[in-house]
Amino acid sequence: MAFRTFALRYGKGSLSFELPDDQISAVVTGKDVPAIANLEEAYLRALDHPVDSAPLRYMVKPGETVAIAVSDITRVWQKNDQTLPLLLNYLNAAGIPDDHIRIIIAVGGHRQNTEAEFMEICSAEVCHRVRVVNHKSWETDNMVPIGRTSRGTPVAINKIAAAADRIILTGGVVYHYMVGYGGGRKSVIPGICALETIQQNHLWVLGSEVGAGTNPLCASGSTTGNPLHEDMMEIAALVRPDFLINIVPNLNGEIAGVFAGNWASAWWKATRLVDDIFGVPIERESDIVIATAGGYPKDINLYQSQKTIDNAWHAMKPSGAAIILAECPDIQEPKEFFDWFDHTDRLEMEKALRANYALAGWLAFHQFEYRDKGLIILVTREENFRHAEKAQLHPAATIAEALRAAYAHCRAAKPSITVLPQGANTLPLLKGKK
Numbered sequence: 470m471a472f473r474t475f476a477l478r479y480g481k482g483s484l485s486f487e488l489p490d491d492q493i494s495a496v497v498t499g500k501d502v503p504a505i506a507n508l509e510e511a512y513l514r515a516l517d518h519p520v521d522s523a524p525l526r527y528m529v530k531p532g533e534t535v536a537i538a539v540s541d542i543t544r545v546w547q548k549n550d551q552t553l554p555l556l557l558n559y560l561n562a563a564g565i566p567d568d569h570i571r572i573i574i575a576v577g578g579h580r581q582n583t584e585a586e587f588m589e590i591c592s593a594e595v596c597h598r599v600r601v602v603n604h605k606s607w608e609t610d611n612m613v614p615i616g617r618t619s620r621g622t623p624v625a626i627n628k629i630a631a632a633a634d635r636i637i638l639t640g641g642v643v644y645h646y647m648v649g650y651g652g653g654r655k656s657v658i659p660g661i662c663a664l665e666t667i668q669q670n671h672l673w674v675l676g677s678e679v680g681a682g683t684n685p686l687c688a689s690g691s692t693t694g695n696p697l698h699e700d701m702m703e704i705a706a707l708v709r710p711d712f713l714i715n716i717v718p719n720l721n722g723e724i725a726g727v728f729a730g731n732w733a734s735a736w737w738k739a740t741r742l743v744d745d746i747f748g749v750p751i752e753r754e755s756d757i758v759i760a761t762a763g764g765y766p767k768d769i770n771l772y773q774s775q776k777t778i779d780n781a782w783h784a785m786k787p788s789g790a791a792i793i794l795a796e797c798p799d800i801q802e803p804k805e806f807f808d809w810f811d812h813t814d815r816l817e818m819e820k821a822l823r824a825n826y827a828l829a830g831w832l833a834f835h836q837f838e839y840r841d842k843g844l845i846i847l848v849t850r851e852e853n854f855r856h857a858e859k860a861q862l863h864p865a866a867t868i869a870e871a872l873r874a875a876y877a878h879c880r881a882a883k884p885s886i887t888v889l890p891q892g893a894n895t896l897p898l899l900k901g902k903k
Contacts, residue, residue, distance in 0.1 A: 477890055478764030480796035484848070486868040494755045494885040497784065499895045500746045504723030511727050512555050515714065519730025520738055525712050529635055531564025536633035538575040538656040540640050542586040543773050545766055546722050547641035550592035556639075556714070557598060571629050572601045575640075577659025578667055578828045580803055581605070602629065604661050612663040618703040620696070622670050625663035626708055638713040638732055642739040643894045644747060646779040647674050647831075649692040652715045653736030654705035659828070662704065668826040670704065673697040675823060675831075680816060682838060683831075689779065689896045690748065705732060717742045720891055722763070751897045754786040756884030757875045759868075760892030761794040767893045768795035770802045771847075771860060775832055777892035782839050784887045784897035790844040790875035792868070793892070800853045809833035810859045815841075836861045844878045846871045 471490040476483045505511045516525045529535065537556070539549055553572070560570060572591060574582050581603045587596050595601070604627050605611060613631035616624050630636050642652035659667040673696040674687045686695045713732040717739050719725035725746065728739040760781040762768035767777070774795035781791040801807065806829040812818035815837040822830045839845050840861040847853075847862040848871050857864035865871035876884065889895055 475759075475888060475890070477759070477761035477794050479761060479794045479848070480768060480798065481765050483764070484794055484868055486872075488886055488888070489883070492883055492886050493888065494753065495751045495784070495887045495897075497749045497751065497887060497889045497895045497897050499720050499749055499891060502719045502725045502742075502746050504719055504721070504725060505727065508551060508724060509555055512552055512714075513559065515727040515729035516556075516559055519712070520728065520735040522712065522730035522735070525559065525729070526563040528711055529560065529563050529565055532569065533565060533634035534569045534632070535560060535565055535571070535635045535637060536627075536630040537570065537572045537637045537639060538630070538660050539572050539590060540656070540660075541574050541576045541579055542582050542590060543579065543766055543769060544641060545590055546718060547639070547716055548724060549590055549639060550595070552639070552714070552716070553591050553595045556637075557595060567598045570599045571633070572599055573627055573629055573661055574601065574603050575656050575660030576604050576606075577662070578606060578664070606659070606662065606664040606667060609663065616707045618700050618707070620673070620700050620703070622666060622700055622704065624666050624704050624707050626657070627661040630661050630708070635711040636708065638710045639715070641716045641718060642728075642736065642743050643718065644689040644743060644780075644896045646689050646776055647671075647687050648698045648701060649688070649690055649695055650740045650743060652739060653713065653732065654701045657705040657708050657710065658701050666704065667828070670700050671697065671828055671831065672823070672826045673700055675819070679820060679823065682819065683835060689783075690744070690898075702733070715739045717746070718894070719746060747891070747894045748896050748898050750900050751784060751887065752900055753885075754784055754789070754899065755887040756786055756789045756879045756881055757872075757886045758785045758789070758791040758889065759794075759886065760791065760889035763891060763893045765796070768797055770797050770799040771795065771856070772803060772806050772829070772832060774893075775835065777889070778839055778845060779835075780892055780896055781889060782842060783899070784889070785843050788843055788879075790846060790878045792846045792848060792865075792871045792875055794848045794868075797849050797853050800849070800856050803829055805829045806833055807856060807859055810861075833860070844875065846874055
């Protein structure tokens with residue numbers, strides 16, 4: 470019997486294993502797009518040749534204040550430490566000194582980032598040059614109301630951004646399991662919005678009636694008719710960001726594209742490259758799916774690793790099994806995610822979520838929806854087992870142990886297997902399914 474060897478990322482290393490060749494249904498790898506050879510040249514060219522916008526140098530006036538929204542520690546793959554120094558130098562040349570620039574770590578509803586993490590996100594150089602602050606969504610005194618969307622969402626944003634002459638959004642675009650794609654308007658909402666705005670907006674992820682669960686239109690790659698995405702676009706339009714710079718990674722996590730200009734149309738253009746790289750057609754669902762979150766920082770905790778669970782879920786047969794590789798050194802973060810599992814009944818949790826929405830609550834609720842389709846096995850550290858079990862997962866210390874559990878669950882002598890080597894980003898697209 471012929472075997473195929475895989476080495477999938479796990480934490481800051483990898484895990485290797487073999488699978489029988491004749492059982493491998495698909496390897497969802499995406500399109501191999503090379504990294505940009507000269508990042509500085511490509512980045513500066515994007516600033517000077519933007520999409521649907523004047524060059525950034527003409528968008529700012531000498532002496533103005535600028536607020537830059539930057540993603541948090543869970544998204545260091547965006548490589549802001551490489552690009553932010555270029556942006557600061559560019560703004561300096563346009564007449565904006567460092568002391569007129571503020572960087573807001575757009576944590577949204579995530580935890581506050583540490584000073585050390587600021588350095589990792591932005592680079593030591595940037596942290597020494599400009600003031601870097603965490604957004605604190607719960608501090609109502611530091612939020613400025615600016616309007617309401619057509620769906621009734623009250624919109625308030627960080628007062629530093631509201632007071633700035635110019636707002637620049639940075640970030641990265643990959644698939645997102647609630648709003649279709651990351652990046653773009655997500656730097657605004659949830660990034661720098663008030664907690665009330667985040668909660669009201671994110672309620673649109675649920676269906677219209679109690680018991681309906683997650684709205685199926687709120688899914689990876691889905692924007693048309695997605696009420697959560699549409700509300701987010703209205704919120705960003707009220708904020709009126711002056712400029713956007715988003716990157717798209719390739720399969721190796723290197724920067725494959727830089728998109729700058731109008732906050733909406735430059736982002737839309739970036740999503741097309743995401744589809745090209747990470748949208749992968751598959752012929753059929755498999756009995757077993759094996760997926761890696763992609764190693765650190767994508768598997769820093771279970772909260773972040775759910776993107777991988779979601780993608781694997783799309784490729785798994787009903788009553789199948791998914792094996793998720795996620796070391797989760799910080800599995801307990803955020804604490805409120807695990808608190809939601811004190812609701813042991815799915816309907817009870819949904820009612821609590823509708824009464825007091827929290828993103829951590831929806832992610833916990835979605836774990837019930839994953840579990841209802843099949844067995845979700847988490848390959849992780851043994852000290853994480855208790856938390857994994859609370860989150861409706863079957864923990865395993867090794868791939869071999871996980872495969873034994875998957876085979877036993879599927880009850881098939883030769884189950885079909887799909888592998889997702891870039892599980893956090895690649896979206897299996899079942900042919901014939903909208």
